[in-house]
Amino acid sequence: MEYRLLGNSGVKVSLLGLGTNNFGMRMDLDESARVLNLALEMGVNMIDTANGYGGGKSEEFIGKIMKGKRSQALIATKFGLASGQGPNTKGGSRFYMMDMVHRSLQRLDTDYIDLYYLHFYDPETSIEETLRAFDDLVRQGKVRYIACSNFAAWQLANAMWTSKHHNLNSFVCVQNHYSLLRRDPDPEVVPYCKYSGLGLIPYFPLASGMLTGKYKQGQPPPAGSRMEKSSWATSQLNDRNFKIVQGLEAFAKARGHTVGELAMAWLAANPTVSSIIAGATKTEQLVENAKGLDWKLTADDLKEVDKIAPIAG
Numbered sequence: 001m002e003y004r005l006l007g008n009s010g011v012k013v014s015l016l017g018l019g020t021n022n023f024g025m026r027m028d029l030d031e032s033a034r035v036l037n038l039a040l041e042m043g044v045n046m047i048d049t050a051n052g053y054g055g056g057k058s059e060e061f062i063g064k065i066m067k068g069k070r071s072q073a074l075i076a077t078k079f080g081l082a083s084g085q086g087p088n089t090k091g092g093s094r095f096y097m098m099d100m101v102h103r104s105l106q107r108l109d110t111d112y113i114d115l116y117y118l119h120f121y122d123p124e125t126s127i128e129e130t131l132r133a134f135d136d137l138v139r140q141g142k143v144r145y146i147a148c149s150n151f152a153a154w155q156l157a158n159a160m161w162t163s164k165h166h167n168l169n170s171f172v173c174v175q176n177h178y179s180l181l182r183r184d185p186d187p188e189v190v191p192y193c194k195y196s197g198l199g200l201i202p203y204f205p206l207a208s209g210m211l212t213g214k215y216k217q218g219q220p221p222p223a224g225s226r227m228e229k230s231s232w233a234t235s236q237l238n239d240r241n242f243k244i245v246q247g248l249e250a251f252a253k254a255r256g257h258t259v260g261e262l263a264m265a266w267l268a269a270n271p272t273v274s275s276i277i278a279g280a281t282k283t284e285q286l287v288e289n290a291k292g293l294d295w296k297l298t299a300d301d302l303k304e305v306d307k308i309a310p311i312a313g
Contacts, residue, residue: 001043002293004274006074006115007172007199009145013074015268016290017046019203019279024057026281032061038283040072042290046275048175048203050078050119051104063109070110077104078149080119092122092130101142116143117175120150127159128166135168147201149175153188160196173199173274180248180263180309181207181241187311190272199274202267206278206289210236210245211263217242247308257295264292266305 003012018039023032036047047066049058059077066073079100082090090096104113116137118130137143148159148171156174163170174193178185178200185200193200206212215237245259252262267276276293280286297305 001290002268003045005199006145006274007147007193008170008197009172009199011074011114011145013046013275014044015273015275015293016042016044016264017048017076017201017275017277018044018286019277020047020049020058020062021053022058022279022281023049023061024054029061029064031281033065034283035280035286036062036065038286039280040069042286045073046076046277047073048076048201048277050081050117051100051107052078052081052083052119056103056107059104059107063107067109074114075108075110076115076117076147077108077113078117078119079104080117080122090122092118092125092127094129094133097130097133097137101137105142112141113143115145115147115173117147117149121148121152121155127155127162131159131163131166131168131170138169145172147171147173147175149203151176151189153192156189156192156196156198160198171198173201175201175203175277177204178202178267179205179207179211180266180305181210181236181244183309183311190270193272198272200270200272201275201277202273203277205267205276206260206263207236207241210241211248212260212288213245213249213258244309248305251304251308257292258288260288261292261295262305264289265295265297266302268293269297269302 002015004015006013047062049062051059062075079097080090080092088095134146138146146169151174160170176185176189190200209215248262249259252259264276267273278289280289
C-alpha cells in the first residue's frame, strides 16, 4: 500500500481510503466488519464516514469494529448536513458543531477524531466562526486535523487566509467529487491545492459504478445497485458518459487493465491527491479498487485519457 502525506500535515495516509456510506444502509454489521477488517489487513488506514451515513449507523459500526484496534487507522468523519427539523440542525455554526462532535465521538466510541470535515460550505455562517470552533476542538484534543468537503477554490482560499490571519488551525485537505466523469475540480480546485499544499481527497472515484462497467446503455441499473433508486445517480446514465466509458474501456483493455483500474490509476497519478475514498460493499470490490493503484500511468497515457475524458466545457 502506498502512503502519502495528508495535505500540508505530517501524517501519512493510505492512497486507498475506505468509504463507509453503505455501512448501516446496504450493509449490516457483519458485512461491514468483513470489509473494514480486510481493508486494515491490506494497509488501508484512512476510514471515511459522516454523522449522517446510515442515520448514524456507519459511525456506530466503525466504533464497534475498531474496538481494540483504534490506533490502526485514521477515522475521518463529517458534520454539517441536516440532522433534524429545528433551525440549528445543520451548517457550520459553533452551536451545531459542538453538538455534532459530541454525538460522533459517542457513536465512534473514541476520545478523538483524526480528521473532522465540514461536509458542505455554509453561506449563513462566517468561516471565522467555523474555524474558531474547529480550532477549539483541536486544542481540546477532540480533533487532530480539520478539513472541508465540497468547497470551491475561492471558498478554500478564503478559509486558508482566515486561518492564517487569525492564527487558527487550518484545513489540511478538501474532499470533493472527482472522477474521470466528473472533473469539476480540475480548473480551479486542483491548482489551488497544489499552490496551498492542501490535499485533495476524491470521493465517488468510480462514479457510483459507472466507471466499472456495471451499467450498460439501454439497460436498467442492476437490482441493488446505487443507481437503481437514486435519481441523482441515474442522471449520470447519459449518452456523454457512456461514450466516455466506452473509450476508457478500450484504452484500459488494450493495456491489460479494466476501466475501474484506470479510474483509480488516473486519480493516483495526480500528486495533489492524498487518498482516494472508494466504497465497497464486498471484499472483492475492495481488492479490485486496490489493483488500479499499482498501475502507473505515463505522461503520454494521461494525455490520451484527457482526449477521451475531457473537462466538461
